[in-house]
Amino acid sequence: MDETVKKYLNELKKMGIEYQILEHPQLISVEKVQEYLGYGMADAGATLLMKADEKFVAIIRRGDTKLDNNKVKIFLGVENLGMATEEEFAKITGVPSGAASVYIKGLPTYIDKKVFEKKYINAGSGSLLVTLRYKTSDLKKIPGVKIVDFTEIKSDEKISKTIIGKKRILSGITPSGDGSLHIGNYLGAVRQFIELAKNNECFLFVADIHALTTVQKREELEKNIETLILNELSLLGDLTNITFFRQSDVPMHTELQSILNNVTSLGLIKRAHAYKDKLQKNQTEEDINMGLFNYPILMAADILLYKTDMVPVGRDQKQHIEITRDIADSFNKTFNKKIFKLPEPFIPQEVAVVLGTDGKRKMSKSLGNIISIFDDEAVIKKQVMSTYTDPTRKHATDPGHIEGNMVFTYLDFFGEKKRVEELKGLYKEGKVGDVEVKNFLFETLMKYFAPARARYQELKSNPQQVKKILIEGAEKAREVARATMVEVREAVGLTNQYSFFKY
Ligand code: ADP
Ligand code: TRP
Numbered sequence: 009m010d011e012t013v014k015k016y017l018n019e020l021k022k023m024g025i026e027y028q029i030l031e032h033p034q035l036i037s038v039e040k041v042q043e044y045l046g047y048g049m050a051d052a053g054a055t056l057l058m059k060a061d062e063k064f065v066a067i068i069r070r071g072d073t074k075l076d077n078n079k080v081k082i083f084l085g086v087e088n089l090g091m092a093t094e095e096e097f098a099k100i101t102g103v104p105s106g107a108a109s110v111y112i113k114g115l116p117t118y119i120d121k122k123v124f125e126k127k128y129i130n131a132g133s134g135s136l137l138v139t140l141r142y143k144t145s146d147l148k149k150i151p152g153v154k155i156v157d158f159t160e161i162k163s164d165e166k167i168s169k170t171i172i173g174k175k176r177i178l179s180g181i182t183p184s185g186d187g188s189l190h191i192g193n194y195l196g197a198v199r200q201f202i203e204l205a206k207n208n209e210c211f212l213f214v215a216d217i218h219a220l221t222t223v224q225k226r227e228e229l230e231k232n233i234e235t236l237i238l239n240e241l242s243l244l245g246d247l248t249n250i251t252f253f254r255q256s257d258v259p260m261h262t263e264l265q266s267i268l269n270n271v272t273s274l275g276l277i278k279r280a281h282a283y284k285d286k287l288q289k290n291q292t293e294e295d296i297n298m299g300l301f302n303y304p305i306l307m308a309a310d311i312l313l314y315k316t317d318m319v320p321v322g323r324d325q326k327q328h329i330e331i332t333r334d335i336a337d338s339f340n341k342t343f344n345k346k347i348f349k350l351p352e353p354f355i356p357q358e359v360a361v362v363l364g365t366d367g368k369r370k371m372s373k374s375l376g377n378i379i380s381i382f383d384d385e386a387v388i389k390k391q392v393m394s395t396y397t398d399p400t401r402k403h404a405t406d407p408g409h410i411e412g413n414m415v416f417t418y419l420d421f422f423g424e425k426k427r428v429e430e431l432k433g434l435y436k437e438g439k440v441g442d443v444e445v446k447n448f449l450f451e452t453l454m455k456y457f458a459p460a461r462a463r464y465q466e467l468k469s470n471p472q473q474v475k476k477i478l479i480e481g482a483e484k485a486r487e488v489a490r491a492t493m494v495e496v497r498e499a500v501g502l503t504n505q506y507s508f509f510k511y
Contacts, residue, residue: 027143032044069123116152117154179201184223214237252477265308268312347496
């Protein structure tokens with residue numbers, strides 16, 4: 009056990025705070041640590057180091073709760089409140105981000121009262137490899153500690169995003185479809201990314217080179233890319249923590265792929281699902297291009313170039329991340345240098361597949377069962393009006409069913425909770441008709457996506473603005489990619505006194 013922890017344990021002893029030592033491997037999120045230790049998020053205590061105006065404070069909250077910033081501001085009488093930056097964190101705590109202990113000497117400490125609803129709580133020790141199980145009543149012994157009411161219980165969905173420290177997150181989207189996104193894409197992918205981007209450093213790119221595996225008509229590809237860029241940018245809105253770029257604007261992706269080809273075995277790639285599925289669908293090897301076969305290696309290059317910690321993807325992509333880890337490991341071993349980080353997939357469990365307006369199959373453009381986000385109002389209205397509700401209900405006065413009723417499924421995601429619950433009650437009693445609830449869904453969606461739809465119009469009529477975003481994104485991406493490639497070239501032996509290449 010390292011010295012920092014030993015010292016900290018001594019201090020705890022002096023204060024009369026009991027603890028149990030729980031050791032574990034270094035895992036990426038509090039959730040993973042808790043899972044490893046056999047506990048839930050409600051049994052975790054998270055130390056937030058916050059900057060309140062010019063002062064720093066420590067706030068301890070339970071893992072399944074979220075901070076109400078306004079309450080904190082009012083209580084502390086400050087105007088500005090935010091998380092401490094990585095540097096500030098390191099300077100004040102002297103430990104890696106995510107490892108903060110409950111008691112940080114010299115820092116005003118506030119503990120949310122929900123912590124005390126638990127008899128014991130697992131929290132930081134100063135090391136990412138050790139968690140301490142504290143008796144919560146003992147925490148009141150921390151000098152000057154205040155017990156406060158700062159939080160509310162989080163929904164399950166948000167819990168899985170309790171990631172330790174700031175991570176580098178990367179994801180790619182292939183413009184193989186027409187590029188327009190529907191509410192299924194939003195709920196299944198975009199929304200998670202926006203959530204992750206609040207506290208992490210994110211890279212998001214349009215995997216246009218990947219798209220060449222299937223789209224081989226110039227006009228079609230260009231149109232797909234354009235639409236996808238406009239859709240994504242409009243939904244994302246705030247790009248503060250997001251570097252958004254096109255894969256083809258960063259040539260290091262393909263350069264790294266070429267190098268990785270040499271540490272990737274044929275067997276590994278032959279086991280990839282995408283390729284195997286094609287073979288099973290009666291396609292012969294003659295019908296499969298090498299771009300498709302090598303797809304996982306380009307994807308590994310995409311991820312490894314940025315020393316990515318986490319890759320949020322759909323379940324179908326999990327194998328690609330495993331292959332990426334294999335390739336990274338193989339490179340590091342072959343060249344005897346730890347250049348690449350082994351990324352983790354981030355597949356939020358709660359993101360079930362969103363069913364389409366037919367109420368039967370996954371919402372998907374090709375099945376024609378979508379609700380669009382950026383189409384004309386009339387189109388969206390029509391999609392909403394044709395949404396599957398309750399087939400057993402003949403008249404608006406018949407008692408209706410909520411389960412499997414897609415209008416309410418969507419309302420649960422987008423609607424104002426109180427109003428939705430009210431409507432559900434009325435619907436079950438036969439006091440509100442299908443048309444009325446559908447109208448409400450339509451209005452709800454229009455309101456929910458109004459900012460994104462406005463951005464879409466703005467960006468569409470202002471290509472220069474889009475271009476600027478892409479140029480800036482590509483420059484930032486290239487900077488990171490270049491640094492990695494310098495290391496890679498060096499590690500494999502491509503730089504010696506006779507090498508003249510400069511990025
Ligand atoms: P698909 O998964 O149908 O091929 P895309 O590749 O365009 O569609 O999907 C982009 C992202 O949106 C993926 O992360 C995918 O998991 C997510 N997504 C697509 N359709 C749905 C859906 N009906 N429900 C939830 N997520 C979805
Ligand atoms: N293969 C991914 C998909 O079909 C897209 C993708 C390409 C990607 N490169 C990536 C996703 C790198 C994450 C990281 O969804």
